[in-house]
Amino acid sequence: MRGGRAGLLVAAALTAALALSGCQVGSTGGVKDPAAQAADLPPLSEVTPIADPTAWDGPSTAVIGGPSFTLDAKPVAPKLPVTVKSKDRGGDRKITVTDTSRLLALSLTGTLAELVDAYGLKDQLVGRDISTELPGLEKLPVVTRDGHSLDPESVLALNPSLIITDGSIGPVDVLLQLRDAGIPVVVVTRPIDAATTYETAQQVADTLGVSPLAEQLIPQLKTAIADKEAQIAKLEPADKAKLPRIAFLYVRGAAGIYYLFGEGSGIDSTIRSLGAIDAAGEIGWKGERPMTDEALVALDPDIIVVMTKGLESAGGVDGLIAAQPSIALTAAGKHRRIIDVDDALLFAGGTRIPDVLDGLARAVYAPESLS
Numbered sequence: 001m002r003g004g005r006a007g008l009l010v011a012a013a014l015t016a017a018l019a020l021s022g023c024q025v026g027s028t029g030g031v032k033d034p035a036a037q038a039a040d041l042p043p044l045s046e047v048t049p050i051a052d053p054t055a056w057d058g059p060s061t062a063v064i065g066g067p068s069f070t071l072d073a074k075p076v077a078p079k080l081p082v083t084v085k086s087k088d089r090g091g092d093r094k095i096t097v098t099d100t101s102r103l104l105a106l107s108l109t110g111t112l113a114e115l116v117d118a119y120g121l122k123d124q125l126v127g128r129d130i131s132t133e134l135p136g137l138e139k140l141p142v143v144t145r146d147g148h149s150l151d152p153e154s155v156l157a158l159n160p161s162l163i164i165t166d167g168s169i170g171p172v173d174v175l176l177q178l179r180d181a182g183i184p185v186v187v188v189t190r191p192i193d194a195a196t197t198y199e200t201a202q203q204v205a206d207t208l209g210v211s212p213l214a215e216q217l218i219p220q221l222k223t224a225i226a227d228k229e230a231q232i233a234k235l236e237p238a239d240k241a242k243l244p245r246i247a248f249l250y251v252r253g254a255a256g257i258y259y260l261f262g263e264g265s266g267i268d269s270t271i272r273s274l275g276a277i278d279a280a281g282e283i284g285w286k287g288e289r290p291m292t293d294e295a296l297v298a299l300d301p302d303i304i305v306v307m308t309k310g311l312e313s314a315g316g317v318d319g320l321i322a323a324q325p326s327i328a329l330t331a332a333g334k335h336r337r338i339i340d341v342d343d344a345l346l347f348a349g350g351t352r353i354p355d356v357l358d359g360l361a362r363a364v365y366a367p368e369s370l371s
Contacts, residue, residue: 041065044228044358047366049235053244054302054331059317059338060363060370061308064345066355067134069224071118073216078121078209087187087203089172095186099161100208102126108148108168111191111350113137115204116164118351119213126158129169131344150174156181164207166190166200191349192266194225194273200350221351228354228361229273235365236275244364245279246271247301247332249291253314253323258291260299266347267305273357274364276303293326303364304332307343339363 041063050056081098103124105112110131116122117134128140143154152174155163163178163185179185188203189196198218205214236243248267250259261267262285263278271278279301304327306320314320317338320327327333345356362369 047369049365060367062341062359062363064359069351080209102161104163109348193269197349232361244302245277247279251310308340
C-alpha cells in the first residue's frame with residue numbers, strides 16, 4: 001500500500017466532515033449502524049463476491065470492524081528524558097519530554113490514542129478527543145469541542161505532562177498557548193495511509209521513550225495489511241476488465257462543496273490496496289481539487305466513495321445526484337453505486353488500516369454480505 005501526504009486541504013476537509021455530526025437530512029441507503037453490525041459480519045475469507053462489481057446496482061455503507069490489530073511485543077519501560085522533533089507548521093522544533101505519566105494523544109480520528117494503546121501506555125491517558133472510543137477510555141473527559149477544536153480550559157484542568165497531536169486538531173494558537181503554559185506539545189506526522197502511518201508510529205514511540213516498540217509494530221502492521229490485501233485479492237473478479245474504477249468525492253452538501261481527491265491524497269493508496277483502479281489517477285488528477293462536471297464525466301467511475309456524514313448532508317444518494325447531475329452521467333450514477341464510509345475512519349491511517357480495507361472490500365466486492 002503506497003501513498004503520499006495530503007495537504008492542508010485534507011485537514012480542512014476532514015475537519016469540516018466531522019463538524020457535520022448531527023446533519024441527518026437524508027438516507028444513504030446503506031447500513032444504519034455500521035459499528036453495531038460489524039461484529040455480526042463473517043470473516044472476509046467466507047464472503048461470496050459478486051460476479052461483476054462494475055455492474056452492481058445500489059448504494060452500500062462500508063462496515064468497519066475492529067480495532068483488530070494487536071502489537072505482539074513485550075512491554076518496554078519508557079526511557080526518559082528524550083528530545084524529539086515536533087513537526088510544527090512553521091518548521092521542525094526540538095521538544096524535550098521528561099514525563100509521560102499524564103498523556104493526551106489528540107487527533108480527528110483517534111489514531112494517536114490507538115498507537116499509545118498499542119504501545120501499552122493506555123493507562124497514562126488522562127483525556128481524549130471525541131473520536132477516541134477505545135474500551136476502557138469511554139469515561140475519560142473529552143477535551144475537544146465540535147470534534148476538532150481544543151478546549152484549552154479542559155486541557156489545563158487535566159494537568160497533562162505531555163500532549164501529542166498530528167495537526168488535525170487546533171487551532172494552532174491554542175496549541176501554542178498550551179506550550180507557553182509549560183506543557184510539552186509534540187506534533188507528529190498526520191497518518192492518512194500506510195506510508196505516513198509508519199512515520200507516525202515511529203514518532204509517537206520516540207516521543208514516549210519506547211522507540212524499540214515501533215521497530216516491532218511497523219513490520220507487524222505491514223504484515224497485517226499485506227495479509228488483508230491477500231484476502232481481498234481472492235475477491236477480485238478473474239476477468240480484470242471487471243475490476244471497478246473508483247473515485248472519492250468529498251461532499252459537504254449544505255455548503256455546496258464537492259472535491260475530487262486524487263494522487264497523494266491517501267485515498268489513492270487505499271484504492272490500490274483494494275485491487276481496484278484509481279479513476280482519478282488514470283487522468284492524472286493530483287491532490288484535492290474542486291470537482292467539475294467535465295472532470296467527473298471524464299473519470300466515469302464505476303463506484304464513487306464518499307464520507308457518510310457528507311452524503312447525509314447532501315440528502316443521501318438522491319440528493320447528491322440532484323445536486324450534481326453530472327454524477328448521473330457516470331457508470332456509478334447510473335447504477336447508484338455510491339459507497340459511504342465513516343468520516344473518522346476513511347483517512348484514519350494507523351492501526352485501523354486493515355479494518356478499513358476489510359470494510360471497503362466487502363462493500364466493493366461483496367455488497368450482498370452487508371444486507
